[in-house]
Amino acid sequence: MTDFFDALxxxxxxxxxxxxxxxxxxQVAHAKDASAAFxxxxxxxxxxxxxxxxxxxxxxxxxxHELLELxxxxxxxAGTVFGGFSTAAxxxxxxxxxxxxxxxxxxxxxxxxxxxxxxxxxxxxxxxxELIHNSFSYHFVPAGSMMETGAHALGCTVFPGGTGQTExxxxxxxxxxPAGYIGTPSFLKIIIEKAAEMGVALPSVTKAMFGGEAxxxxxxxxxxxxxxxxxxxxxxADLGLIAYETPARQGLVIDEGVIxxxxxxxxxxxxxxxxxxEVVVTSLxxxxxxxxFGTGDLSAVLxxxxxxxxxxxRIKGWMGRADQTTKxxxxxVHPGQVDxxxxxxxxxxxxxxxxxxxxANDQMTLKVETSCSGPDSLSAKxxxxxxxxxxxxxxxxxxxxxxxxxxxxxxxxARSYK
Numbered sequence: 068m069t070d071f072f073d074a075l076x077x078x079x080x081x082x083x084x085x086x087x088x089x090x091x092x093x094q095v096a097h098a099k100d101a102s103a104a105f106x107x108x109x110x111x112x113x114x115x116x117x118x119x120x121x122x123x124x125x126x127x128x129x130x131x132h133e134l135l136e137l138x139x140x141x142x143x144x145a146g147t148v149f150g151g152f153s154t155a156a157x158x159x160x161x162x163x164x165x166x167x168x169x170x171x172x173x174x175x176x177x178x179x180x181x182x183x184x185x186x187x188x189x190x191x192x193x194x195x196x197e198l199i200h201n202s203f204s205y206h207f208v209p210a211g212s213m214m215e216t217g218a219h220a221l222g223c224t225v226f227p228g229g230t231g232q233t234e235x236x237x238x239x240x241x242x243x244x245p246a247g248y249i250g251t252p253s254f255l256k257i258i259i260e261k262a263a264e265m266g267v268a269l270p271s272v273t274k275a276m277f278g279g280e281a282x283x284x285x286x287x288x289x290x291x292x293x294x295x296x297x298x299x300x301x302x303x304a305d306l307g308l309i310a311y312e313t314p315a316r317q318g319l320v321i322d323e324g325v326i327x328x329x330x331x332x333x334x335x336x337x338x339x340x341x342x343x344x345e346v347v348v349t350s351l352x353x354x355x356x357x358x359x360f361g362t363g364d365l366s367a368v369l370x371x372x373x374x375x376x377x378x379x380x381r382i383k384g385w386m387g388r389a390d391q392t393t394k395x396x397x398x399x400v401h402p403g404q405v406d407x408x409x410x411x412x413x414x415x416x417x418x419x420x421x422x423x424x425x426x427a428n429d430q431m432t433l434k435v436e437t438s439c440s441g442p443d444s445l446s447a448k449x450x451x452x453x454x455x456x457x458x459x460x461x462x463x464x465x466x467x468x469x470x471x472x473x474x475x476x477x478x479x480x481a482r483s484y485k
Contacts, residue, residue, distance in 0.1 A: 072189040075323045076377045083379065087326050090351055092117050095126075098356035103151030104129075104137055105358060120337075123359070124328065128335040128347055130361035131305070132390075135169045148172045155354050165209035167304040173209060176354035182209070183324050184217025184302065187311035190320075190375075191276035191298040193247060195222030200240055200272070202228045202250030202258075203279070209304050210279065214249045217308075230254065237262045240269050247274035252282050252290075252297060259293060270294075278302055281385065301385060303362060306350050310382055315374040318381035324351050327380070328359070329368055332389040332477045333402025335359065343367045343475030345389035346382070365389050365475040391478040395422055395429045400457050402477040405433070408452045414439040419471050420461070421479045429482065432462040436471055 071077055078086075096114035098105040108127055117123055138150035148164070153174045155161050163175040175181055193199060199218050205211035205227055215225045226243055228236050228250075236258050240248075248255050255275055262269050275290065275297040282299040290297045298312040301319055309327065310319035321327050326349040328337050338344040346362045365388065369381040392401050400420065409418045417436040424430040433453055437445065446463040453461040 070376065072186045076186070076320075076379065078378060080372075080378050080380075083323070087351075088118055088120075091123065091326070091349070094349070094351055094353075094356055095358060097154070097353060098358050101154035102356060105152070105356070107151075109358065120328075123326070123349065124330075124335060124337050126335070126359050128330065128359045128361045129357070130390075131171070131363050134305070134360075135171050138169075138171060149174060149355075152357070153355055160354070163209075163212060165212070165304060166207050171305070173304050174355055175209060175212060176352070178354075180217055180220035181352075181354075182213040182216060182302065182307035183322055184213050184300070184308050185220040186217075186322060187298075187300040187302075187308055188214070188217050188221055188223070188249070188276055190311050190313050191247075191300075192274040192296060192314075193218070193221060193223055193276070197246035198224045198226060198243060200226050200228050200236075200243070200245040200248045200250075202230060202236065202248060202254050205229050213302065213307065214276075218249070233257055233261045234265065237265055237267050237269070240272060241267050244271040246271060247276070247295075248272055249276045249278075251279045252277040252286050252299075253280055255295075255297075256286070256289070259295075274298075276300060299384070301364075301382075305355070305357060305360060306348050306362070307352070309346070309348055309362075310384075312384075313373055313375040313377060317374060318369040319384050320373050320375075320377045320381050321379045323379065325349065326351075327382070329366060329382070330361075331402075331406065332365070332391060332475060333404075334406045336406075340368045340370055341473070343386055343473055345475070361389070363389050367473075367475075386475060389475065391476060391480075393422055393478050393480050395431055395457075396459055398457065398459055400431075400459070400478065404456050405477050407456050408433070408449065409435070411452050412437075412445065412449065414445070416468055417471050419476060419479060421481055423481050430462070431459065432464050434464045434466055434471060436466055436468045438468055 092114045095117045099109045141147045141150045161174045165173045201214050203210035203214050218225045277299045300311040302308045308322045310321045312319050328347045329344040330347050332345045346364045346366050348360050350357045365386040366382040405420050409415050414437050415435045419434045422431045449463045
């Protein structure tokens with residue numbers, strides 16, 4: 068039996084990149100023509116010109132909070148629920164609508180494996196003909212449907228366990244003998260502990276695919292000690308699958324149906340390989356064609372290919388949130404403002420605004436990396452720029468390149484709230 072879901076996973080990276088870039092102009096044109104929201108966002112963009120990564124990087128980023136704001140305003144004005152982002156209407160082409168916190172409403176189309184989850188389920192060890200116990204929620208959020216449609220595309224049968232009712236979950240597992248579990252790692256841990264308390268063995272559950280929560284090595288080892296090999300995936304209700312873990316357990320491999328960039332928080336500027344930044348995704352989904360959608364999640368690209376033999380780019384996985392907007396002395400300061408300051412000084416390679424002090428006594432220091440001489444003059448000019456952009460006074464600290472942590476933080480709130 069093959070170790071790969073399909074031949075796309077082992078393509079030459081240059082072939083994959085050429086295929087993605089060949090599809091990009093058409094998707095941008097489709098989004099602009101069929102989506103009212105992107106007709107406005109991309110009004111000055113010529114889709115035929117978007118044929119390279121650099122051309123893609125020049126397009127505006129639409130972040131999750133902006134999507135929510137557009138949905139809310141359009142619902143109030145025109146009675147539409149998707150903010151003009153969906154290219155399909157209610158009816159045969161949209162069997163379900165889901166809601167995420169906000170609420171943000173997401174359409175589900177009719178394409179087989181619409182959320183593209185089968186690839187991740189396969190990488191977690193599931194195979195056609197098996198029964199999967201799916202404990203993701205089946206109401207409001209799309210998680211349950213995401214996993215079920217992916218399992219069906221793989222050729223698996225699904226028990227829709229959903230959430231809660233722990234004793235009944237144990238009973239169903241004991242009697243149906245599923246090959247494995249899909250859901251959050253914390254809920255499977257609860258089920259296993261409840262089964263032990265009830266004196267019920269669950270020998271058939273030997274594999275699991277997790278999402279929705281962090282899956283630290285300590286929890287991975289806890290499951291392995293009980294005979295369960297668990298793998299994680301990274302997906303969102305807006306985009307479906309973004310990346311998935313493989314048996315190599317070295318980062319997450321990017322899905323074949325999306326284009327992923329890592330950008331400096333608060334900007335649309337891609338960062339170097341290995342540098343932590345915000346995950347920005349362009350989806351090739353025709354129903355919900357999100358172009359440069361900012362997830363708000365932090366991650367970084369891992370160098371080199373996956374030891375599993377899959378050739379797509381890998382990311383480290385979820386590393387925190389990119390929205391670092393902070394209130395300082397009654398004023399909101401955004402990562403984009405830090406970027407505005409830095410872009411005035413080409414000699415600066417990286418920057419980090421550190422907020423210290425106690426409540427009502429905020430102090431902020433802009434730490435900048437540069438190898439140039441004359442830091443006194445630079446510091447004075449930077450202090451002026453800080454005040455100009457943020458309307459607040461701040462200190463400046465000039466450091467050597469490589470000094471600042473590589474954790475994606477543009478604004479660090481180090482204040483004491485005791």
